[in-house]
Amino acid sequence: MLISYSKQKIYNEDIKAVLDVIKKKKLTQGEITPVFENNLKKKVRAKYCAVVNSCTSALFLAYISLGLKKDDIVWTSPITFIASINPAIHLGAKVDFVDINEFDFNLDVNKLEKKLKNTKKKFLPKIITVVNFAGFSSDLKRIKNLSKKYNFKIIEDSCHSLGAEYLNSKVGSCNYSDINVFSFHAIKNITSGEGGALTCKSKKIFNMINLLRNHGIKKNSQKNYFFSYKSIIPGFNFRMTEFQAALGNSQLRKLDNFIKKRRKIAEYYKKNLNPDFVSIQDSKKSKSSYHLFVIRLRTTKLIKNRKKIFEYMKKRNILLGYHYIPVYKHLNLKKLYLDVTEQYHKDALTLPMHLNLNYFDCKKIITNLNEAIKKYC
Numbered sequence: 001m002l003i004s005y006s007k008q009k010i011y012n013e014d015i016k017a018v019l020d021v022i023k024k025k026k027l028t029q030g031e032i033t034p035v036f037e038n039n040l041k042k043k044v045r046a047k048y049c050a051v052v053n054s055c056t057s058a059l060f061l062a063y064i065s066l067g068l069k070k071d072d073i074v075w076t077s078p079i080t081f082i083a084s085i086n087p088a089i090h091l092g093a094k095v096d097f098v099d100i101n102e103f104d105f106n107l108d109v110n111k112l113e114k115k116l117k118n119t120k121k122k123f124l125p126k127i128i129t130v131v132n133f134a135g136f137s138s139d140l141k142r143i144k145n146l147s148k149k150y151n152f153k154i155i156e157d158s159c160h161s162l163g164a165e166y167l168n169s170k171v172g173s174c175n176y177s178d179i180n181v182f183s184f185h186a187i188k189n190i191t192s193g194e195g196g197a198l199t200c201k202s203k204k205i206f207n208m209i210n211l212l213r214n215h216g217i218k219k220n221s222q223k224n225y226f227f228s229y230k231s232i233i234p235g236f237n238f239r240m241t242e243f244q245a246a247l248g249n250s251q252l253r254k255l256d257n258f259i260k261k262r263r264k265i266a267e268y269y270k271k272n273l274n275p276d277f278v279s280i281q282d283s284k285k286s287k288s289s290y291h292l293f294v295i296r297l298r299t300t301k302l303i304k305n306r307k308k309i310f311e312y313m314k315k316r317n318i319l320l321g322y323h324y325i326p327v328y329k330h331l332n333l334k335k336l337y338l339d340v341t342e343q344y345h346k347d348a349l350t351l352p353m354h355l356n357l358n359y360f361d362c363k364k365i366i367t368n369l370n371e372a373i374k375k376y377c
């Protein structure tokens with residue numbers, strides 16, 4: 001059987017939770033969505049939480065509620081999925097990138113500081129979208145300090161990092177950001193099929209998000225709804241269905257165990273990979289949720305043979321991945337050459353990481369990978 005780089009794991013109780021909604025309850029705008037929001041909020045120790053139908057929708061709401069407009073500037077890390085910035089582009093914003101660092105493969109804060117210092121005031125970013133890549137938080141405390149000096153807002157894209165920690169806080173708590181977003185896409189750390197969430201500290205932002213996700217409608221609970229609802233800003237239908245919320249909520253109950261298992265797989269990989277040939281993501285400040293397990297090939301010959309290693313593994317029914325093509329290479333966004341990012345683009349691979357893997361799968365992955373390395377080094 002093919003071992004893919006990622007796959008969801010659905011339990012009987014998850015199916016029961018979904019069926020219960022479909023059979024007996026409201027399909028949308030019912031009582032389960034607020035329960036999921038409340039549980040998620042508690043889990044990541046956030047002040048406010050709103051769930052939506054995808055993280056891309058969450059990012060739309062994040063950018064709009066922070067006031068992003070045409071010709072405003074957004075900076076981000078290039079090693080992310082295009083969805084981190086697509087909503088900003090739709091809003092007419094200009095996007096620029098800061099190189100990643102060699103350790104956690106997140107935005108390099110030293111390079112960010114230098115770029116901020118060297119940028120004319122009118123070209124400074126309104127928002128920096130900080131990606132917590134593969135499960136490791138970026139160094140947000142330092143970025144927050146810079147935000148005070150250079151007056152930008154911070155969105156954390158934590159699609160990979162539900163269950164991760166940074167310093168002494170949970171990713172999603174917004175201790176160092178204005179808005180945080182999560183994804184519950186099928187293969188994320190928990191799933192609702194498709195889905196996303198925003199967390200934030202500000203009531204004003206939360207109210208805006210709530211309005212925007214439901215057509216900008218302000219309800220007047222005192223009066224008959226049909227005669228009294230009023231749309232006060234142009235909004236969207238970004239609502240999550242009740243059966244998605246039921247699945248997300250049922251999965252959320254198991255999050256701690258999910259992360260434990262991901263960390264156990266990561267430990268096994270770390271113990272059995274040869275650091276002479278492969279380097280891995282690391283951070284002193286963040287405890288990863290290991291959504292992805294990224295390796296970087298270290299020798300020139302291995303790097304040249306990356307595709308052959310990929311094919312070698314595929315022939316043995318092990319599908320590796322690669323995350324991500326630097327975002328500035330998409331959409332003709334920018335002619336950039338960021339050193340570490342370009343190097344990463346040549347040497348990174350993603351090993352399988354998901355809850356369906358057992359000890360024998362992990363052993364098979366490592367044995368074959370080490371054989372491939374031996375063959376192509």
Ligand SMILES: Cc1ncc(COP(=O)(O)O)c(C=O)c1O
Nearest residue numbers: 054055056081083084159183185
């Ligand atoms: C880093 C990152 N940001 C944003 C997204 C978009 O999430 P969604 O698929 O829930 O819209 C993804 C999805 O893979 C992602 O990996």
